Amino acid sequence: MGRIAVVAGPDAGHAYPALGVGAALVQRGHDVLFCSGGEHARLAAHHGCDFLELPLLEPTDHDGDFGHLLWQRGAAMALPLAAALRQRDLDLVVADLLTRAGSFAAQLLGVPWVETIPHHLPDPASDLPPVGSGRHPARHPLRRFDDRRIHVKQAASLAEGWRQAAEAARGIGLQRVAAPALRLVATLPGLERPRLQWPARAHVVGPLAVEPPLAPLAPPAGDDPLVLVTDSTATDAAGGLGRAALDALRHLDLRVVITSSDLAPRIDGRVVVGRGPHRPLLAEAALAIGPGGGGFVSKAAAAAVPMVVVPQLGDQWEAAARLQEAGVAAVLRPGRLSPRRLRWTVVRHLADPRPADAARRLADEAAQLGPDLAAWLVERVLAGERPFASGPAEHLHATATTP
Known part of the structure; x- marks a missing residue:
């Protein structure tokens, strides 16, 4: 079976879905190392994963710059992370989309990587409202005009981000920023808006997050809602x-x-x-x-x-x-x-x-999606495949070939 590292930052909203994939892989017989903040070590062990604390998690003076936090910090963390992972003889890395140390480390180790996205697909699209704005689809010409204006600014921001990414990659000896073999989107098809072009490697896999290691909380007694x-x-x-x-x-x-x-x-x-x-x-x-x-x-x-x-x-x-x-x-x-x-x-x-x-x-x-589907897709990458997704409903009413 596969030797897999799952990498996610310490924020629970990102760590728990990534660990959900790791836990499902353990259940399917794989050897999983979970790399995150130290507060998640006990939960990782509960789900059968080995644990490694991410290096260089201490805040820096430049963390207010999101591009620096995402790429330069990710690249700096990737070097000691890759050194620690090299002895594990990994087959694959699963990395949260904001924890670029994981994807960079996979490149340094020469193994494929799979991206986890703990919410809707964040890719901008000209036929959708500006991503992250919380806007509904435009119905008025002035709103459509304003959406286009924001799209232009977002495109410029993305271009600057990819420039920072390429610079960070070169700084640690990589020639380019490699794309993930697959992207696991932890939302539901009914919450994805129709778009003219769906990214071929983005698979909507449903809820992934594990529960935190907390004692049950009893609700008040009674029959009221x-x-x-x-x-x-x-x-x-x-x-x-x-x-x-x-x-x-x-x-x-x-x-x-x-x-x-x-x-x-x-x-x-x-x-x-x-x-x-x-x-x-x-x-x-x-x-x-x-x-x-x-x-x-x-x-x-x-x-x-x-x-x-x-x-x-x-x-x-x-x-x-x-x-x-x-x-x-x-x-x-x-x-x-x-x-x-x-x-x-x-x-x-x-x-x-x-x-x-x-x-x-x-x-x-x-009910048709979840961590086992995500783990099955990771196994397809381990087998050398790159499963294609035609849209967000790709895995609804799945055939017997999927979990």
């Missing part, structure tokens, strides 16, 4: 959603569980605040409230739970727009977040049967 609220796990997220939900929902005929690092644990009648795995709670939840991070979105979708989304940063804006277009989520902008607005949004969303119907459609997709 259960609402699960979570704050963002992303570094630099503003937070505050848990506190607003506590003020908004505590007096309604609901049972409420809030998972948050900002609030002190408490049990107060119909409200429980603490930290715990989401999947057991989503199994009985009527509604989920969160910022729109890829891991929580995919878990809620797999459990057929409609959502209220309060995006805060990055890919969360894009996820919010797509969930709203799919009919699953109501979206509340963070600048308008207040207990009163959140309370009315929750009441209206729970009273409408259509979001639950849309969530069930996403859950039907999620």
Whole structure:
């Protein structure tokens, strides 16, 4: 079987989906080394993976420059990472899209690599709204004009990014930045917008994230609808959603569980605040409230739970727009977040049967996808293949040749 390194930065939103692929590969008999922040060592061992802490994770004075953080830091980390991995005689590297140390190390070792994307496909396309903007498809000429203006600026930014990437690669002795053999996109087909050209190596594989190593969190007793609220796990997220939900929902005929690092644990009648795995709670939840991070979105979708989304940063804006277009989520902008607005949004969303119907459609997709499919695709690369994807629904209603 294969010897595989899985590489992801310490942010839970990126580490947990990558580890989900690693855990599935272990289950299929492969030897997996998980490389990430030291806080994930115990979880890696729980899933049967060896562990290696990524080198040079300490912050630097230049981390405010995203291009430097992505490429120059990635290249600097790749040298000691490749040196540590060389003795493992690897066959392949699986690397998170923001942890360029993994892809650079794979090139230095001369082995193929597979990219994990913990949310929607982030590739810009001229027929779609500007990526990351959280905009819906334009219906007015002025919006189309503004979209084109942003597309031009994004193209220039991407070109500068690839210039930085090429410079970083040359700095560690590589002639070019190699493309991944495959890209594993941890979203659902129903959350991908139609585009004129789908990247041939991008496979939508559904939810991938493992659960954090936390004790179960018991919901309040009773028969009232259960609402699960979570704050963002992303570094630099503003937070505050848990506190607003506590003020908004505590007096309604609901049972409420809030998972948050900002609030002190408490049990107060119909409200429980603490930290715990989401999947057991989503199994009985009527509604989920969160910022729109890829891991929580995919878990809620797999459990057929409609959502209220309060995006805060990055890919969360894009996820919010797509969930709203799919009919699953109501979206509340963070600048308008207040207990009163959140309370009315929750009441209206729970009273409408259509979001639950849309969530069930996403859950039907999620049931056909997941980590085992991702591991099967990695095995195809180990066998020397480069499976082709014709679109985001490539693996729905799959034949017996797939897992």
